Amino acid sequence: MSGHTHPCCKIGPSILCADLSCLADECRKMIHSGADYLHLDVMDGHFVPNLTFGHPIVKCLRPKMPDIYFDMHMMVQNPEKWVESMADAGANQYTFHIEACEDIPALCRKIQESGMRVGVGLKPGTPVETILPYSDLFDVVLIMTVEPGFGGQSFMEDMMSKVQYLRTNFPYLDIEVDGGVGPNTIDVVAEAGANMIVSGTAITGASDPSQVIALLRNSVENAIQKSQLER
Numbered sequence: 001m002s003g004h005t006h007p008c009c010k011i012g013p014s015i016l017c018a019d020l021s022c023l024a025d026e027c028r029k030m031i032h033s034g035a036d037y038l039h040l041d042v043m044d045g046h047f048v049p050n051l052t053f054g055h056p057i058v059k060c061l062r063p064k065m066p067d068i069y070f071d072m073h074m075m076v077q078n079p080e081k082w083v084e085s086m087a088d089a090g091a092n093q094y095t096f097h098i099e100a101c102e103d104i105p106a107l108c109r110k111i112q113e114s115g116m117r118v119g120v121g122l123k124p125g126t127p128v129e130t131i132l133p134y135s136d137l138f139d140v141v142l143i144m145t146v147e148p149g150f151g152g153q154s155f156m157e158d159m160m161s162k163v164q165y166l167r168t169n170f171p172y173l174d175i176e177v178d179g180g181v182g183p184n185t186i187d188v189v190a191e192a193g194a195n196m197i198v199s200g201t202a203i204t205g206a207s208d209p210s211q212v213i214a215l216l217r218n219s220v221e222n223a224i225q226k227s228q229l230e231r
């Protein structure tokens with residue numbers, strides 16, 4: 001389902017550790033700081049031991065920023081349950097976890113028919129080969145670089161072999177990374193071939209988020225340029 005041009009760099013801040021009592025202001029701040037999209041973390045207390053928010057909040061947020069791409073990171077059991085509500089709330093990408101899903105082709109079809117892009121997430125312990133039988137069905141593969149559930153954890157560099165494997169075998173795929181990504185870890189992420197960069201505390205906790213976003217983008221764009229010259 002991906003296109004046939006090299007995917008471009010996109011930076012998607014996670015607002016998980018921002019001040020959620022003023023969610024719209026926090027999101028606007030990210031957009032004004034240069035974010036390409038917003039990564040919204042949905043947790044159900046079952047798939048992960050934490051709770052955040054669901055489609056009612058997304059539905060309230062949408063009219064306040066009609067043109068912003070919402071990537072829903074669905075850390076939930078039974079991800080098929082929330083597809084229609086998220087589409088109705090205005091989500092653009094529905095990223096479910098492969099570990100939480102029984103009928104992967106049916107779920108991908110449902111997401112696509114609802115008009116959203118299909119994302120599949122892999123926890124650190126899930127081998128990358130798990131996606132191979134379904135690789136045509138996804139627009140985005142999300143490689144988790146922390147155990148899902150909490151922001152502010154340490155980046156797992158050993159997940160980069162999954163990113164490298166995907167970039168080598170699927171040059172046009174959107175590859176997203178999430179967890180502990182920031183100025184200290186972006187270079188290995190960029191060199192491994194990820195192009196959709198989620199970053200939470202490193203951006204929302206910075207005194208100047210725009211500087212952090214620019215730094216992340218610079219690293220990824222340089223790596224893409226280098227890889228194209230090497231071809």
Ligand SMILES: O=C(CO)[C@H](O)[C@H](O)COP(=O)(O)O
Binds near residue numbers: 041147151178180198
């Ligand atoms: O999915 C997540 C946690 O499960 C978050 O998106 C992620 O942790 C972002 O926060 P940080 O960059 O602080 O790790």
Ligand SMILES: [Fe+2]
Binds near residue numbers: 039040
């Ligand atoms: Fe996330």
